[in-house]
Amino acid sequence: MHLVLAHLLLALIPLVTAEFISGGSFGRSTIGPYNNCSGTLTARPKDIANDTLPNIGPSDQGGWERWDLTLYQIGLFLNMRWSQGDFASNDSNPSNATFELLAKFDDGRVFNKSVTGKKLTYTDFPLLYSISIGENTLTWDESQTWFNATLNFDGVTASIGSESIMLDKFSPYAGWIIGQLTEGLFCGIPMTRGYSHVGSIRFPWGEKVKVDAQSILFHMFATQPLQTLATNYGIHTFRSAGMEFGDTFIYENAQAPNTSVINPEYSAFFLGRAEKRGRGYEPYTIYAGTNSDLLTVTDTNTSTEAQLAGCANTSFVPFTWNYTLPSPTLEQLDSAGGKTAFIIIPNITAQEPFGTEYVDTQWGMGLAYSYTAPGEIESPTR
Numbered sequence: 001m002h003l004v005l006a007h008l009l010l011a012l013i014p015l016v017t018a019e020f021i022s023g024g025s026f027g028r029s030t031i032g033p034y035n036n037c038s039g040t041l042t043a044r045p046k047d048i049a050n051d052t053l054p055n056i057g058p059s060d061q062g063g064w065e066r067w068d069l070t071l072y073q074i075g076l077f078l079n080m081r082w083s084q085g086d087f088a089s090n091d092s093n094p095s096n097a098t099f100e101l102l103a104k105f106d107d108g109r110v111f112n113k114s115v116t117g118k119k120l121t122y123t124d125f126p127l128l129y130s131i132s133i134g135e136n137t138l139t140w141d142e143s144q145t146w147f148n149a150t151l152n153f154d155g156v157t158a159s160i161g162s163e164s165i166m167l168d169k170f171s172p173y174a175g176w177i178i179g180q181l182t183e184g185l186f187c188g189i190p191m192t193r194g195y196s197h198v199g200s201i202r203f204p205w206g207e208k209v210k211v212d213a214q215s216i217l218f219h220m221f222a223t224q225p226l227q228t229l230a231t232n233y234g235i236h237t238f239r240s241a242g243m244e245f246g247d248t249f250i251y252e253n254a255q256a257p258n259t260s261v262i263n264p265e266y267s268a269f270f271l272g273r274a275e276k277r278g279r280g281y282e283p284y285t286i287y288a289g290t291n292s293d294l295l296t297v298t299d300t301n302t303s304t305e306a307q308l309a310g311c312a313n314t315s316f317v318p319f320t321w322n323y324t325l326p327s328p329t330l331e332q333l334d335s336a337g338g339k340t341a342f343i344i345i346p347n348i349t350a351q352e353p354f355g356t357e358y359v360d361t362q363w364g365m366g367l368a369y370s371y372t373a374p375g376e377i378e379s380p381t382r
Contacts, residue, residue: 026055026171026178026179026186026188027177027178027179027186048140048164048167048168048169048190049129049140049142050124050129051140051169051188051190051219052067052122052129052130052131052138052139052140052147052190053122053124053129053131054084054120054122054131054221055186055221056084056085056094056221056223057094058084058094058095058097058119058120058121058122059094059095060094062085062091062092062093062094062223063085063092063094063221063222063223064083064084064085064086064087064089064092064094064221064222064226065083065084065085065094065219065220065221066081066082066083066084066087066219066220066221067081067082067083067131067138067217067218067219068080068081068217068218068220068369069081069138069147069149069162069215069216069217070215070216070217070218070342070367070369071160071162071196071211071213071214071215072213072214072215072344072346072365072367073211073212073213073214074106075105075106075209076103076104076105076106076209076213077103077104077105077329077330077342077344078101078102078103078201078213079100079101079102079103079330079342080099080100080101080136080138080149080151081098081099081100081101081102082097082099082120082131082133082136082138083097083098083099083100084096084097084098084119084120084133085097086334086335087220087222087225087226087334088225088226088227088334088335088336088337088338089225089335089336090225092225094120095119096116096117096119097116097118097119097120097133098114098115098116098118098133099114099115099118099133099134099136099151099153100112100113100114101113101114101151101156102330102332102342103203104329104330110330111203113153113154113156115133115134115136115153115154118133118134119133120132120133121133127141127142127143128140128141128142134152134153135150135151135152135153136149136150136151136152136153137149137150140190144161145163145164145167146161146162146163146164146198147161147162147164147190147191147194147217148160148161148162149162151201154204155203155204156201156202156203156204157201157202158199158200158201158202159199159200160196160198160199160200160201160211161196161197161198161199162191162194162195162196162215162217163194163195163196163197163198164190164191164192164193164194165193165194165195165246165274166192166193166248166272166274168192168193168272169188169189169190169191169192170188170189170192170250170268170270171187171188171189171268172187172252172266172268173268174254174265174266174268175265181220181230181233181252181254181266181268182229182230182233182254182255182256182266183229183256184222184223184224184229185220185222185226185229185230185233185254186220186221186222187218187219187220187235187252188218188219188220189216189217189218189219189235189250189270190217190219191215191216191217192216192237192248192250192270192272193216193239193246193248193272193274194214194215194216194217195213195214195215196211196212196213196214196215197211197212197213198211199211214239214365214367216237216367218235218369225336226334226338226371226373227336227338227373227374228257229256229257230254230255230256230257230371230373231255231256231257231372231373231376232254232255232370232371232372232373232376233252233253233254233255233370233371234251234252234253234254234368234369234370234371235250235251235252235368235369235370236250236251236252236366236367236368236369237249237250237366237367237368238250238304238321238323238348238350238364238366239348239364239365239366239367240321240348240350240352240362240363240364241362241363241364242352242360242362243276244275244276244354244360245273245274245275245276245352245354245360246273246274246362247271247272247273247274247319247350247352247362248270248271248272248273248274249269249270249271249304249306249319249321250268250269250270250271251267251268251269251297251299251304252267252268252269253266253267253268254266254267269295269297269306271295271306271308271319295307295308301325302322302323302324302325303320303321303322303323304320304321304323305318305319305320305321306318306319307319314353314354317353317359318351318353319350319351319352319353320350320351320352321348321349321350321364321366322348322349322350323345323347323348323349323366324345324347325343325345326343326344326345327343328341328342328343328370329342329343329344330342336373336374337374337375338371338372338373338374339371339372340369340370340371341369341370341371341372342368342369343366343367343368343369343370344365344366344367344368345365345366345367345368346365347363347365348363348364348365348366349361349362349363349364350362350363350364
């Protein structure tokens, strides 16, 4: 299956959609790639911090918005969700905010707690951008270049630092508009490759878990109910890392109402690299975006192959991730009966190129989300 790719975040033209709070590139059209195949990160997105802020105002008359910070490490899966309004309701009121913590331990224990009845608040200081629901806060800290989550509710306390290793972001590009997953449904990933390795979480029964996890941050919003904008969507992230570099591949697809199949217009990709330099990883973006003839993707239930035929460092040598897609780690039903599944793929084998003669075999993992609207037939994650 050949699917095409584009690019997002360099030349931005004025807003063409709703009255969003200035936060990132959502709702804009674009021309040109964010990066090319040189392996040099020529520019970094200036709106990663703003992506922490709401695009639906907490005092607006309608709409919904949510931020999901998802972590996985051996022994524990966590999803922290800050949301305002109800994404399943025609009468969504953004002033009704909820923070929810969903956890599953490897021994099968599930913990699900939420706090409601609060209003989302936010700050936009020059170097500190944050949202809060009660005492539960998500902050982009420019000085640390990470997202910090602090929690305090119902006996749960936490302080977790999530490093954005590639200092990059990704948004789909449906209908020539940045951030559209389908028409009217906006989505972005402010943290494409995250590593949560600072802090811990304490549960009400006294158990304290030190955090050392792979993580990703999703940001989604709309002014209409989710089930009227997408009957299915899937967002799948592959991670792999070796001695010299680590790669991230993200694939998003969606099916809009009144369409019989997933439309290529609603498919989006990201492929980026962080190279080992000195004591840590540095951004080394090979390519990122959607709708470009440079990248072709072949996808099955056990393997995904992404080939950058036009890049000197990877020409005719595909990136290949092999895996077994497991059952969902957890599933959630919304107020309308739609289902969101969280899927963890703990073991992936990856063959990844550097030049036409050098291919490295690395180990990795995957994080996936899928959504199925009420009454719809569940489709594959990808």
